Amino acid sequence: MTTCLATPQTRWTTPRLPSVEVPDVPWQRPVGPAWEIVLVPERIARPAVQALDELSPALVGAVFSIQGRWGFFVPEESAEPPWPAGTRYLQTGAAITLPPACWKNGTSSDAGWVRRPPDGRLLTPPLILHPMVTAASHREKQDSQRPAGEQTPRESQPCSSHSTSESPS
Incomplete structure (x- = not known):
C-alpha cells in the first residue's frame, strides 16, 4: 500500500493577498x-458572481475592477478550457496593477476592490467560475442578437398564463 505524506515542502497552501501595502498607491507586480x-467584462462578471453567491458566497475569492473589467484570481494553469470571448487570461509573469486595499469599487469604471475577503483568501475555483462566466457570456450574446423590443422567452410567458383552470364537466 502506498501512502502520500504531505511535507512542508509539498503541502499546497492557498495564496493570500498581501497585508502590507502603501495606502492609496496602486500596486504593480507580476x-x-x-x-x-x-479579466472578465463587468457586464458578464456581475451576473456570474451573483450566480456563485446563490450557491455559496464563500466560493468567490478576491475580485478587483480595472478599466471596466473584473479580475478573478485563479490557480496557475487555469487557462484551459479556453475562457469565453471578451475575457483575458493573464499567466504567471504578466504585469498587473492591483488597487490598494482601501480602494472600494464605486462604479464599474472605477479601479478598486469588488471583493476582498477579510481572511485574505485570494482564489476563486475555476471549475465553478468558468461555467458561470460562459453562461453569462452566452446570455449576453443572445440578448444582443434579439431585435429591439422583442421579449426574452421568460418575459413572453408570464406566470399567470400558466395557471390551471378547471375543465368543464
Whole structure:
C-alpha cells in the first residue's frame, strides 16, 4: 500500500493577498506565482458572481475592477478550457496593477476592490467560475442578437398564463 505524506515542502497552501501595502498607491507586480488572473467584462462578471453567491458566497475569492473589467484570481494553469470571448487570461509573469486595499469599487469604471475577503483568501475555483462566466457570456450574446423590443422567452410567458383552470364537466 502506498501512502502520500504531505511535507512542508509539498503541502499546497492557498495564496493570500498581501497585508502590507502603501495606502492609496496602486500596486504593480507580476502575476503569480501560485495564481493567475481572468479579466472578465463587468457586464458578464456581475451576473456570474451573483450566480456563485446563490450557491455559496464563500466560493468567490478576491475580485478587483480595472478599466471596466473584473479580475478573478485563479490557480496557475487555469487557462484551459479556453475562457469565453471578451475575457483575458493573464499567466504567471504578466504585469498587473492591483488597487490598494482601501480602494472600494464605486462604479464599474472605477479601479478598486469588488471583493476582498477579510481572511485574505485570494482564489476563486475555476471549475465553478468558468461555467458561470460562459453562461453569462452566452446570455449576453443572445440578448444582443434579439431585435429591439422583442421579449426574452421568460418575459413572453408570464406566470399567470400558466395557471390551471378547471375543465368543464
